[in-house]
Amino acid sequence: MPKIVLTADRSLMSEYNKHVFLGFAACAPRFIPGWLYTKIFCPPVKEENGRVKYGHCGQRKIEASLLNNGFSEKDVAVVRPDKLDRVVDNKTKVLCITTHDPLGLGPASTTFSDLGGRETFTSLYFRKLITDPIIKKYNLKVIVGGSGAWQLTDERIMAKLGIDCVVVGEGEITAVNIIEKALNGAQIPFIIQGEVVPLEQIPVIRNPTLNGIIEICRGCGRGCRFCNPTMLSFRCQPIDKIMEEARLNVDAGNGVLFHAEDVLRYNAKGFVPNEIAVLKLFSDVKKLTDNIGISHFAHASVASKPSLVEKLSELMDVGSKKCPFLSGQVGIETGSPRMVAKYMKGKAKPFKPEEWSEMVIESHKILRDNHWVPCNTLIVGLPGEKPDDVRKTIDLIEDLSEYKSLIVPLYFVPIGNLQGNGFFKTKYATSEHWQLLATCINHDFKWIYTLAEENLPTVDMSSWKIWLIKKVIRYMNKRLYPYVKLMEEGINPMTYELT
Numbered sequence: 001m002p003k004i005v006l007t008a009d010r011s012l013m014s015e016y017n018k019h020v021f022l023g024f025a026a027c028a029p030r031f032i033p034g035w036l037y038t039k040i041f042c043p044p045v046k047e048e049n050g051r052v053k054y055g056h057c058g059q060r061k062i063e064a065s066l067l068n069n070g071f072s073e074k075d076v077a078v079v080r081p082d083k084l085d086r087v088v089d090n091k092t093k094v095l096c097i098t099t100h101d102p103l104g105l106g107p108a109s110t111t112f113s114d115l116g117g118r119e120t121f122t123s124l125y126f127r128k129l130i131t132d133p134i135i136k137k138y139n140l141k142v143i144v145g146g147s148g149a150w151q152l153t154d155e156r157i158m159a160k161l162g163i164d165c166v167v168v169g170e171g172e173i174t175a176v177n178i179i180e181k182a183l184n185g186a187q188i189p190f191i192i193q194g195e196v197v198p199l200e201q202i203p204v205i206r207n208p209t210l211n212g213i214i215e216i217c218r219g220c221g222r223g224c225r226f227c228n229p230t231m232l233s234f235r236c237q238p239i240d241k242i243m244e245e246a247r248l249n250v251d252a253g254n255g256v257l258f259h260a261e262d263v264l265r266y267n268a269k270g271f272v273p274n275e276i277a278v279l280k281l282f283s284d285v286k287k288l289t290d291n292i293g294i295s296h297f298a299h300a301s302v303a304s305k306p307s308l309v310e311k312l313s314e315l316m317d318v319g320s321k322k323c324p325f326l327s328g329q330v331g332i333e334t335g336s337p338r339m340v341a342k343y344m345k346g347k348a349k350p351f352k353p354e355e356w357s358e359m360v361i362e363s364h365k366i367l368r369d370n371h372w373v374p375c376n377t378l379i380v381g382l383p384g385e386k387p388d389d390v391r392k393t394i395d396l397i398e399d400l401s402e403y404k405s406l407i408v409p410l411y412f413v414p415i416g417n418l419q420g421n422g423f424f425k426t427k428y429a430t431s432e433h434w435q436l437l438a439t440c441i442n443h444d445f446k447w448i449y450t451l452a453e454e455n456l457p458t459v460d461m462s463s464w465k466i467w468l469i470k471k472v473i474r475y476m477n478k479r480l481y482p483y484v485k486l487m488e489e490g491i492n493p494m495t496y497e498l499t
Contacts, residue, residue, distance in 0.1 A: 001087065001088070001089040001091045001092060002074065002075055002076055002077040002087065002091070002092060003071075003075045003076075003091060003092060003093050003094065003183060004066065004071070004075060004076045004077070004092070004093070004094045004096065004179060004183070005077050005078075005079050005084065005087060005088055005092055005094070005095050005096070005140075006055075006059045006062060006063060006076065006077070006078045006079070006096045006098070007059075007078070007079050007080065007081050007084065007095065007096070007097055007098075007129070008056050008059065008081065008097060008098040008099065008129075008146075009081060009097075009099060009102070009122070009125040009126040009128070009129045010038075010042070010044075010081055010082070010121075010125035010128070010129070011023070011026035011042060011100075011101075011121050011122050011125045012056055012098065012099075012100060013044060013045050013052065013056070013080050013081060013210075014041075014042040014043055014044060014045055014210070015043070015045055015054060015210050015211055016041060016042060016043075016211070017040070017041070017043060018211065019455075020210075020211045020213070020257060020293070020295075022040075022041045022042075023041070023042070024108060025037065025040075025041040025042070025121070026041070026042060026101075026120065026121040026122045026125075027101065027104075027106065027108035027109040027112055027120050027121075027122055034121075037121060040468060040469060040472075042121075044080060044082070045080060045210060047079075047080055047083065050077065050079060050083060050086050050087045051077050051078055051079060051087075052078050052079065052080055053208070053252070054208050054209055054210045054211075054252070054254070055078040055207060055208070055209060055210065056078075056098050056209070056210055057205075057209045057210070057213040057214075057215055057259065058098050058145075058146055058147075058171070059078050059096075059098050060078070060205040060206070060207060060208075060209050061171075061172055061202070061203060061205060061215070062096065062098075062145075062171055062172065062175055062176070063076055063078055063205070063206060063207065064203035064204060064205050064206050065171075065172040065173075065175075065176045065203050066176055066179065067206055068203050069176055069180075078207070081125075081128070081129045081132070084132055084134045085134050088134050088138055088140070089138070090138060092138055092140060093140065093141060093182065093183050094140065094141045094143060094179050094182045094183060095135060095140040095141070095142050095143070096143050096144075096145070096175070096179065097129065097130070097142065097143070097144045097145075097146075098145060098146040099126060099144055099145075099146040099147075099148040099149060099151075099152075100122065100146055100147050100148040101120070101122035101123070101126075101148045101151070102122070102123065102126040102130075102144070102148050102149075102151050102152055103123055103126070103148075103151045103152070103157075104119060104120040104122055104123035105148075105151045105413065105423075106122070106148060106151075106413065107377075107379070107410035107411060107412075107413045108408070108410055109122055109123070110410075110411050110413060110423060110424075110425075111380070111409065111410050111411040114411065114425055114426045115426055115494075130142070130161045130162065130163070131161075131162075135162065136162070141164045141165075141182040141188070142162060142163050142164050142165075143163075143164060143165045143166075143167065143175065143178055143179065143182065143188075144163050144165070144166050144167070145166070145167035145168075145171045145175055145194070149166050149167060149168045149169075150168055150228075150415060152166045153166055153168060153191050155190050155191070158190060158191075164182070164188060164190075165178055165182075165188045165189060165190060165191070165192065166190070166191045166192070167192055167194050168191065168192070168193050168194060169193050169194030169195075169196070169228070170194040170195065170196055170197045170218075171194050172197045172201065172202060172203060173194070173195045173197055173201065174192060174193075174194040174195045175194065178192065196233050197218075199235040199236075199237070202215075202218065202235070202237065204241050204244050204245060205245050205248065206248075207248070207252075208248055208249045208251075208252035208254055209245075209249060209254070211254065211255070211257050211293075212246075212249040212250070212254030212255045212256045212257050212291075213257045213259050213295070214242060214245045214246060214249065214256055214257065214258060214259060215237065215259050215260070216236065216237050216242055216258050216259065216260050216263065216266055216281070217234065217235065217236045217237070217260035217261065217262075217263075217265065217266055218233070218234075218235045218237075218260075219233040219234040219235055219261070220234055220261040220262065221233070221234035221346070222271075222344070222346035222347050222349065223345075223346040224343060224344040224346060224347050224416070225342075225343045225344070225416060225417040225418055226343060226344070226379065226382070226412070226413075226415065226416050226417075226418050227415070227416045228415060228416055234265075236260075236266055236267045239280065239281060239284065242281065242285070243284060243285070243288075246285050246288055246289075247288060250288045250289045254291075255289050255291025255292065255293065256285055256288070256289055256291065256292050256293070257292075257293040257294070257295060258281075258292070258293070258294050258295065259294075259295040259296070260295065260296060261296050261298075262296060262297050262298040262301055263278075263294040263295065263296060263297050263328065264278060264297045264298065264301035264302065264305070264308060264309075265298070265301055266278050266281055267281075270350070271300065271301075271304070271346075271349040271350045272301075272304045272305060272350055273301050273304065273305040273308050275305055275307065275308045275311070278308060278312070279308070279311055279312070279315070282312055282315055282316065283315060286315065286316065290316070290317075290322075290323075292316060293326070293327075293328075294326065294327075294328040295328060295329065296328055296329045296330065297328045297329075297330055297374075298330060298331070298347070299330055299332070299359060299360050299363035299364075299374075300347065300348060300349060300350065300351055300359065300363075302363040302366050302367060303351065303359045303360075303362045303363045303366065304350050304351070306366045309366055309367065309370050309372065310366075310369075310370055312326075312370075313326070313370040313371060313372070318370065318371045318372070319370075319371035324371065324454040324455060325371045325372060325373045325404075325451075325454065325455070326371065326372045326373070327372065327373045327374070327375055328372075328374065328375065329374075329375045329376075329377065330374045330375065330376055330377075331347065331376070331377050332360055332376045332377065332378055332396070332407070333347070333377065333378060333379045333382075334356075334378065334379060334382065334385075334389065334392075334393050335356070335357050335360075335389075335392040335393035335394070335395060335396030335397070336385075336388075336389035336390075336392040336393060337353045337354045337356055337357070337392075338353075338389060339382055339385065339389050340353040340356045341353035341354075342384070343382060343418075357392070357395075357396045357399075360396065360400075361396075361399055361400065364400055364403040364405065365403070367403070367405075368403050368404060373404050373405055373406070373451060374405045374406070375405070375406045375408065376405055376406060376407045376408065377407075377408050377409075377410055378393065378397075378407065378408070378409040378410065378436075378440065379410060379411075379412050380409045380410065380411050380412060380424060380429075380433060380436065380437075381411055381412040381424025381428060381429075381433070382412050383412070383418060383421045387430060387432045390430070390432035390433060390435075390436055391432055393436055394432070394435055394436050394439050397436070397439045397440060397443060398439060400443070401443055401446070404447050404450065404451070405443075405447065406443075406444050406447065406448065406451070407440045407443050407444060408440070408444075409436060409437055409440045411423065411424040411425065412424040426492075426494065429492065430490075431490025431491070432490065434486075434487040434490050434491060434492060434493075435487065435488060435489075435490050437487055438484050438487035438488045441480060441484050441487075442484065445473075445477045445480075448473055449470065449473055449474070452466075452469060452470055452473060453470075483496075
């Protein structure tokens, strides 16, 4: 049995029916039964001999770091949370948990749970994992890391949940050191900031990842004040390491999903994409598989190098029956030049803050012409936001109505350099905020059924699941309609009893 077990809560240990963006359903309030959620959005990842076949990308990096530091494959196991009792025994000393949203305090979760008035699946499943009796039975040292670790940086919360150490930030150096200390019975810190890992020390994964996710860049460098400070250090993996991880995933039956804060900035020296490097990356991986996706990109990158989008679409035959569109997450955040200048000046580069709205619209034109569908996010309630700032955002969303896209408004969460501010909550919403939410909902339901019709048939998913997803979309549209009509008038729908 292993000395070290790596796991994550149930909402992270899934391939999401081969469609990674279905994972965001975990941030929704629990309106649907758990069994239905797991069938449609979050079926459990396959396992072989007690170990997962595909692991979370962050887990795979920690696993590789441990193996590179002298541990054997017998010492380390990546395991589903519901299978801990099959793997953990008296030889196991450390349980490492990867988390994205343990307390439901992330932007998506706080928005949806506050509006819906119910707990999210993310917090429910983390609580189930952290209270598993197997932890106390074998007196495991519990070390938690991942992008949601910041939610646990309170010793009172840690004591209540039985967490021994929280690692905030990167873990390939710091977490491995903590794990070694825990194994040797040495004292470990309650909370520690992870050391920024030099590019040459970021390991190549040893086993395949969920949905074939490959980290091609780490960090961002744009310096948005609402992001984690470690995002300032921008590093791009050499193409030979990326190819090694791509082959590993393809050989395991995966496609490849490039992950970076902005995939289009791979190997860029500044804020304008390096077209040659990005095209080589995609063309080299395409020799291994036609199934290539992206996690995130930036509107500024699209608008500053439209030829890159055109050439990528041609290369991957985007717009064909086999690949009707390419999608990724991208931040609009606001339509107010004042807010852009105050909080995210670097996000606009190489453009100026006052050019932001026009640039976002131009990016959508380029994306539409090349069959890309952006999944946009907005930040609602930035500190110091005024009604006129919100109205400018509404104007921008209305200008985007003709472009096939999704626009997801998310409440402000105080992280990064803005962590001294408070969370934005529904009770603080002004009439302009309600109008903004209504504008986004109307935009999304204009396009979401079309996107489902185009995309779901290309995914390896049974026909009854596709039928049920479409039915859920129609049901949500019908249920939300009376609330949206009130929101369009700037009225808080929570004060009304609607049937």
